Amino acid sequence: MKLYVKYLAILFNSQMQYRMSFWLLTVGQFFVPFSVFAGLYLMFQRFGQLRGWSFFETALCYGVIHLAYSLAECFARGFDSFSGMIVRGDFDRVLVRPRSTELQVLGSQFEFTRLGRMLQGAVVLAWALYKLPIAWDAAKAATLALMIACGVLIFAGIFILFATMCFWTVQGLEIANIFTDGGSEMAQYPLNVYRKWVVVFFTFVIPFACVNYLPLLYLLGRADGPPVRYMLQPLAGMLFLLPCLLVWRLGVRHYRSTGS
Amino acid sequence: MRAYLSVWRLRFLQGMQYRTAALAGIATQLFFGLVFIMVYVAFYEQGSSGSNFPLQDLVSYVWLQQMFLTFIMLWFRDNEIFELITTGNIAYELCRPCGLYPFWFAKLIGQRLSSAALRCWPILAIVLFLPRPYRLSPPPSLAALALFAASLLVGLFVVVSVSMLLHLSVFWTLSPTGSTLMVSVAGEFFAGTVIPVPLMPAWLQRVCDFLPFRWAADFPFRVYSGQISTGEALWGIAAQLAWIAGLVAVGMLSLRRAMRRVVVQGG
Amino acid sequence: MITLQGIGKSFKVARRAAGLRQAAKALFVREYTVVEALRDITFRIGEGEIVGYIGPNGAGKSTSIKVMSGILVPDTGTCRVMGFTPWKERTAYVKNIGVVFGQRSQLWWDVPVIDSFRLLRDIYKIPAAEYASQLTLLTETLELGGLLQTPVRQLSLGQRMRCEIAASLLHGPRILFLDEPTIGLDAVSKLAVRQFIRTINREKGVTVILTTHDMSDIEALAGRILMIGKGTLLYDGTLSDLRGRFGSHRTVTVDYRENPRPLELPGAKPLSWTPERAVFRVDTGQVAIADVLARLSEQVELLDVAIEAKPVEELIVELYREHRI
Numbered sequence: 001m002k003l004y005v006k007y008l009a010i011l012f013n014s015q016m017q018y019r020m021s022f023w024l025l026t027v028g029q030f031f032v033p034f035s036v037f038a039g040l041y042l043m044f045q046r047f048g049q050l051r052g053w054s055f056f057e058t059a060l061c062y063g064v065i066h067l068a069y070s071l072a073e074c075f076a077r078g079f080d081s082f083s084g085m086i087v088r089g090d091f092d093r094v095l096v097r098p099r100s101t102e103l104q105v106l107g108s109q110f111e112f113t114r115l116g117r118m119l120q121g122a123v124v125l126a127w128a129l130y131k132l133p134i135a136w137d138a139a140k141a142a143t144l145a146l147m148i149a150c151g152v153l154i155f156a157g158i159f160i161l162f163a164t165m166c167f168w169t170v171q172g173l174e175i176a177n178i179f180t181d182g183g184s185e186m187a188q189y190p191l192n193v194y195r196k197w198v199v200v201f202f203t204f205v206i207p208f209a210c211v212n213y214l215p216l217l218y219l220l221g222r223a224d225g226p227p228v229r230y231m232l233q234p235l236a237g238m239l240f241l242l243p244c245l246l247v248w249r250l251g252v253r254h255y256r257s258t259g260s
Numbered sequence: 261m262r263a264y265l266s267v268w269r270l271r272f273l274q275g276m277q278y279r280t281a282a283l284a285g286i287a288t289q290l291f292f293g294l295v296f297i298m299v300y301v302a303f304y305e306q307g308s309s310g311s312n313f314p315l316q317d318l319v320s321y322v323w324l325q326q327m328f329l330t331f332i333m334l335w336f337r338d339n340e341i342f343e344l345i346t347t348g349n350i351a352y353e354l355c356r357p358c359g360l361y362p363f364w365f366a367k368l369i370g371q372r373l374s375s376a377a378l379r380c381w382p383i384l385a386i387v388l389f390l391p392r393p394y395r396l397s398p399p400p401s402l403a404a405l406a407l408f409a410a411s412l413l414v415g416l417f418v419v420v421s422v423s424m425l426l427h428l429s430v431f432w433t434l435s436p437t438g439s440t441l442m443v444s445v446a447g448e449f450f451a452g453t454v455i456p457v458p459l460m461p462a463w464l465q466r467v468c469d470f471l472p473f474r475w476a477a478d479f480p481f482r483v484y485s486g487q488i489s490t491g492e493a494l495w496g497i498a499a500q501l502a503w504i505a506g507l508v509a510v511g512m513l514s515l516r517r518a519m520r521r522v523v524v525q526g527g
Numbered sequence: 528m529i530t531l532q533g534i535g536k537s538f539k540v541a542r543r544a545a546g547l548r549q550a551a552k553a554l555f556v557r558e559y560t561v562v563e564a565l566r567d568i569t570f571r572i573g574e575g576e577i578v579g580y581i582g583p584n585g586a587g588k589s590t591s592i593k594v595m596s597g598i599l600v601p602d603t604g605t606c607r608v609m610g611f612t613p614w615k616e617r618t619a620y621v622k623n624i625g626v627v628f629g630q631r632s633q634l635w636w637d638v639p640v641i642d643s644f645r646l647l648r649d650i651y652k653i654p655a656a657e658y659a660s661q662l663t664l665l666t667e668t669l670e671l672g673g674l675l676q677t678p679v680r681q682l683s684l685g686q687r688m689r690c691e692i693a694a695s696l697l698h699g700p701r702i703l704f705l706d707e708p709t710i711g712l713d714a715v716s717k718l719a720v721r722q723f724i725r726t727i728n729r730e731k732g733v734t735v736i737l738t739t740h741d742m743s744d745i746e747a748l749a750g751r752i753l754m755i756g757k758g759t760l761l762y763d764g765t766l767s768d769l770r771g772r773f774g775s776h777r778t779v780t781v782d783y784r785e786n787p788r789p790l791e792l793p794g795a796k797p798l799s800w801t802p803e804r805a806v807f808r809v810d811t812g813q814v815a816i817a818d819v820l821a822r823l824s825e826q827v828e829l830l831d832v833a834i835e836a837k838p839v840e841e842l843i844v845e846l847y848r849e850h851r852i
Contacts, residue, residue, distance in 0.1 A: 006649050014637040017678070028441035035445050039454035046459060047306045050299075093633055095598045097650055098622045174284035178291045186295045193302040194295075256614065257600045258538065 003099070007107030015112055022113060029116030033066055036188075037124055051193050056131045061216055062188040063125030064144070068151025068211065069184040070117035076156040078108040080180075082163035083170045091255065101252055102245065105163070134219060143215050143231045150234035151211040155180065157244035158206065164244075164251035179206060187212050210237035282378050289326040289383055296322050297394055313458040316397055317485040321456055323387045323396045324481045327380040330372045331416050332451055332477045334423060334444035360519070361512050364427070368420045400486035407493040408484040414500045415476035421507035422447065422472055428511060431518035447471075452478040458487070472503045528734055529572040529595065529702070534604035536565040536590055564590045565601065566758045572751075574701075577728050577735045579749030579766075581843065587758045588738050592704055595736070596626055609701065622651065625695035629707030632687065633694055634679045640690050641675040644697060651698040658697065665693040669723055685716025692723065702734045703727075709741055721747045742839035754846060761850045766839070773845040775812045778835045779819060781805055783827035790826050795819055 015022055040062065044055040053061075073080065082105060085091055094104045134140065162176035183206065191199050191213040203209035210233045217223040218230030300318055304310050310318070325332065387396040399405045426440050433439050448454070451473040457465055468474045479496050482488045488496065539559040565587045572578055582588050593599035594606060597613035597620055606613060611620040627633075634643040648658045666672055669689045679687060688708060695703065705724075709717045725748065727733045737748060745752065745766065752769065754762040762769070779795070785802050794814035795807040809819055816834065823829060 003649055006646055010635055010638055010642055010646050013642065014635060017637045025441070028445070031442060031445045035449045035454050038449070042455050042460055042464070043303060045461065047303045047309045049306060051302045051305065089628075089631060092593070092598050093626075093628070093631070095617065096596055096621055096624070096626045098618045098652075099650055100618070171281065174281060175287060177284075178288050182288065182291050182295065185292065189299055189302075194298045198298070256598065 001103075004103065004107055008110060011107075011110045012112060015110075025113040026116040029113055030120050031116075033117055033120045036185075037062065037120070040188075050189065053190050053193075056128045057216075057220060058189060059124055059128035060132060060219070061190050061212060063121050063128055064147050065121075065151060065184055065187045065208075065212065067118060067121035067125055068148050069155050069180075070114045070121055071148075072152045072155035072159065074111050074114040074118065075152075076106065076159045077111040078105045079156070079159035079163040080111075081109055083166045083173055086166045087170060095256070102248065132220070135221065139227060139231060140219055143218060143234070146231070146234040147211045147215050150237040151208075153238050153241050154207060154211065155183070157241040158183065160241075160244040160248050164248045167251040167255045183208060190216055207237040207240050210234055286379055286382050289329060289379065290386060293322055293326040293383075293387070294394065301393060310459065313456065313487070315393055317482070317487050318456060318459075319393060320396055320485045321452075321481045323383070324484060325453060325477065327383045327387075328376055328412065328477075330375040330379075331412065331419060332448065332453060334419070334426065334447045335440070361424070361508075361515050365420060365424060365508075368423055368427075369416065372416060372420070397485075399484050401490075403490050404484060404486050404493075407490060407497070408480055411480040411483050411493060411497050411500065414497055414504070415480050417504050418472055418500055418507070419476040421504055421511060424511045425507065425514070428514050428518060431514075431521070447473045450474060451476060452481075458482070472507065475500045475503055528574040528609060529736075530605075530607045531571075531591075531595070532569050532605045534565055534568040534591065534594060534601045534606060535563070536587075536594065536599070536601045536603075537561050537563045563758050565594070568604070568755075568758075568760050570753060570760060570763055572734065572736070574734055575728065575732045577724070577737065577748050577750055579745040579752045580736055580738045580755070581740075581745065581752060582755035582761075583847065586755045588755055589706065591755065592706060592736070592738060596624060596704055597621055622698065623700050624702045624704065625698070625700035626704045627691050627695045627706060627708055629705075629710045632679065632691060634687075634690060636680050637678055639676045639678055640671070640682075643679070644675075644694060647694055647697050653698050657699065661697055661699055665696060668726055669693050670719070685712050685719070688712060688716065688720060689723075692720065696727065696733075700733070702736070705735065705737045705739075707739055708737070709739065709744055717741075717744075724748055742843060746839050754843075756847065756850055762846055769842050769846065770836070773837065773842050775810055776837055777809050777811055777816065778837075779807045779809050779816070780833040780835070781807075781823055781827075781829060782831040783823075783829050786827045790823065792819060792822055 037059075040058065041055070044050070044058070049055075050058055078085075085094075085105070085108060090108075094101055094108075097104060158176070158179050162173060162179075165173065165176075183202075186194070186198075187202070187208040191202060191209050199209065199213075202212075214223075214230050214233045218227055223230050297319055300322070301315070304315050304318075384396070387394070388398075389395070399408060426443055429439050450468050450471050451457075452468075457468050457474055457478040460468070468478070475496070479488070479500070483493045483496070538561070540562050541559055568587075568591055580588055580592070590599065594601050595608060595613060597617045600614045608620070609623055611623075613620050634640060635646070644662065653661070666675070669692065671689060671693060674682060674686055674690060679690070682690065692705075692708065709720055712720065721744065724735055724737070728735055735748075737744065739745065749766065751765055752762060753760065778798070782804050787802055789797070789800050790805055792807060795809045798806040798808055800806075807819070809816065820829075820832065823832075
C-alpha cells in the first residue's frame with residue numbers, strides 16, 4: 001500500500017503549513033482525555049475498586065481502547081468526515097480515478113492532531129503496564145498488540161458504516177457519535193461493569209468485548225481454559241470489518257445508480 | 261397578529277427540518293447518560309464511599325447534565341463572532357446603534373436556550389419512566405423545583421459571561437482554538453461533568469468553590485435533588501449573581517479596551 | 528470511439544413539503560416524483576473530434592457526462608467507449624479518460640502543484656519516462672513553469688485552471704471531458720485554454736467533449752455541437768449548419784454624414800436611427816448585402832459600414848425556441 005503512504009505524506013505536508021494551529025490543537029487534544037482519566041483516578045481514590053477491577057487494571061483497558069480510538073480517528077479520518085466529501089461532490093472525482101474507492105477515501109484525509117490523544121492513551125497504557133504484576137511472554141505481548149490493532153479496525157468499521165449512510169442521507173449523522181465517542185467512553189471500562197444486554201450487544205453486534213474484556217482477563221492471568229481462545233479473540237473483532245466493507249460496496253452501487 | 265402567526269409558522273417549519281439532528285442528539289444524550297449511570301452504579305456497589313451523595317441524587321445529577329448540556333458546555337462557540345474578530349470585520353459592528361457586549365451576550369443566551377429547549381423535553385419524558393435505579397426522581401419539594409429553575413437560569417448567565425470572556429480573548433490571541441479548548445476542558449471538569457463535585461476529594465471541592473464553573477451546573481442540579489437546602493440555595497443564587505456581576509464587568513472592560521485597539525490599529 | 532445507444536435515466540426526487548399539513552405528513556411518508564433526466568440519447572463521436580455539449584441547465588448534460596465517464600449507471604441503453612462499457616469496468620476504463628470539473632479542484636490545496644502531480648503519477652501508475660515527457664510537454668504548452676512550486680491556494684483562477692487541465696492529462700488519456708473549463712476566467716486565460724485544447728487535439732489526437740455555456744468557446748473550438756434539452760438530444764450537427772438554418776440575418780450599422788431624414792430600405796428592418804447612424808436588420812435570404820449598400824449610398828454619404836452576423840448565442844436561443852425549451 002505504497003499509495004496510502006504517499007497520500008499520508010501529501011496530507012501531512014498540507015497540515016504542516018498551518019503549524020501553529022496544529023500544535024495548539026494537538027496539545028489541546030491531550031488534555032481532553034486527560035481530564036477524563038483524572039476523573040477516573042479520583043473515582044478509584046474514593047471507591048477503591050470497580051466490580052473486582054483495580055485502578056491499574058481499568059487503566060490498562062482504558063489505555064488500549066483510547067489508543068485504538070485515536071489511531072482510528074487519525075488514519076480513518078477519510079471515512080469519519082465522508083459527509084463533507086459527498087456534499088462537496090468530491091466523490092465523483094474518486095469514481096473517475098483507477099483505484100478502489102476504499103483506498104481513495106481512506107487516503108483523502110488524516111487527522112494528525114489526534115497525536116495528542118494517542119500520546120495520552122499511550123502514557124496511560126505504559127503506566128498501567130508498569131504498575132501491573134503481569135507475567136509477560138511473547139503470547140501476551142502479541143495479544144496486547146492484537147487488542148490495539150483490532151480495536152482500530154473495529155472503530156474504522158464503525159466509521160465506514162456511517163460513511164456509507166451518507167450515500168442515502170447526510171442528516172442525522174450525529175447518531176454515529178453514540179457508537180464512536182460513546183463506544184470508546186463505554187469500552188474504556190471492562191465490559192462486565194455493565195448490564196447484561198449491553199455486554200451482549202457489544203459482543204455480537206459491535207464486538208468491543210473482543211478487544212476489551214476477554215483478552216484482558218487473559219493478560220491479567222485471570223483466564224481459565226486454553227489461552228489460545230483468549231488470544232485470538234481480537235481477531236474475531238476484526239471480522240466485524242468485513243460486513244462493513246460489504247455495506248460500503250452496496251452504498252457505492254446505490255450512489256452510482258441514483259446520482260448525487 | 262397575522263404577521264406573528266406566519267413568523268411562528270415559518271420558524272416551526274424550519275424547526276421541523278432539524279428533527280433528524282435533534283433526534284440524533286437526544287439519542288446520544290440518552291446513551292451517554294445510561295453509560296455513566298451504569299458505571300456509577302458499579303462503583304457504588306463497593307460500599308459506602310458514596311454515602312455523602314446518594315445514588316438517587318447522582319442519577320438526577322447525570323440526567324440533568326445531559327438534558328441541559330448546552331447550558332454547561334463551554335465549547336459551544338459562536339463561529340460568527342470568532343470570524344468577525346479574526347477577519348477584522350469587527351469594524352462594521354461598531355456601526356451598530358446598540359452596545360456590542362449585550363448584543364453578543366443576548367446572542368449566546370439565545371443559542372443555548374433554543375438548543376436546550378428542543379432537546380430537554382423528550383429526554384425528560386423518557387427518563388422519568390426508566391426502571392429504577394435509572395429513573396429521574398422528582399424534586400423533594402415545590403420550593404426545590406422553583407429554586408432549581410431559578411438557579412439554572414441564573415447559572416446560564418454565569419456560563420455565558422465566562423463564554424464571553426473566551427470569545428473576547430480571541431482579540432488578543434487571534435486564534436479561536438488554542439486557548440478556548442484548554443479553558444473549556446478545565447471549566448467542564450470543575451463544573452462536575454467528568455466526576456460529580458460531591459465525589460471529588462475535599463481539597464478539589466474547595467478549588468471548585470472558588471471557580472465560577474460549578475455555579476452553572478453542579479449547584480442547580482443539587483438544588484433540584486434537595487442536597488442543597490432551600491436556605492443554602494438562596495445564598496447560592498446570591499453567589500451566582502455576584503459572579504455574573506464580576507465577570508460581566510471584566511468582560512465589558514476588556515471589550516472596551518479591545519475595541520480601542522481595533523480602532524487605533526485598524527483591525 | 529464513443530457510441531451511445533438509447534441511453535435513458537430517471538431519478539426519484541423527493542417532493543419537498545409545503546405548508547404545515549404536508550410537513551406533518553412528510554414525517555411519516557415521503558412522496559416522490561420521477562424525473563426523466565435522459566431519454567433515448569443516441570449519438571456517435573469519432574476519434575479526434577472536438578464536440579461542444581450545450582443545453583440549458585438541468586437538461587441532462589452533466590447526467591450524460593457522468594454516464595460516459597462511468598460514474599453513473601443508466602437505466603436503459605448501451606454505451607461503448609474505446610471498447611469499454613464505462614460503468615462496468617470502471618477501474619480499467621477510467622485510466623483512459625481525463626475529466627476536468629470546472630468548479631471543483633482535483634489538486635491538493637495547500638501543497639505545491641508539483642506534489643499533486645507526483646501523487647497523480649502514483650495513482651495512475653504512470654511510468655517514470657512517460658511522466659517526465661508528458662510533464663515537459665504540458666509545462667511548455669500551458670506555460671506552467673513558474674507555477675509548479677506554488678501551493679494551489681496561492682494561484683489565481685486562470686493559473687489554477689491551467690494546472691487542473693495539465694493534471695487531467697498527465698496520464699495521457701485519449702478522451703478529455705471538460706465541464707465548464709472557462710467559467711470565471713479572464714480573457715487572457717480563456718484564450719490560453721482554448722489554444723491549448725486546439726493544440727492537444729491537433730497534435731495528440733485527443734478527443735475533447737466540452738460542456739460550456741460560453742458560446743465563444745463553442746465558436747472557437749467545436750466543429751460539432753450536441754444539444755440536449757429536457758433529457759433528449761435536440762440537435763447533432765455542425766455550427767455552420769446551424770448558421771445556415773438560422774443565421775441568415777445580418778445586422779448592418781452605417782455611419783454617414785448628417786442626414787435629417789430617416790432612411791428607407793425595402794427588405795431591411797430599421798432597428799435604430801439618429802441623424803448620423805442607422806442600424807438595420809437585413810435578411811440575406813431576401814435581399815443581397817450589395818443591394819442594401821447600393822441603396823444606402825444613393826440616399827446618404829456613407830462614412831463607415833459594419834456588418835455583423837448573428838452571434839452564436841442568438842442561434843442557440845433560436846434553436847431552444849424551436850424546440851420550446
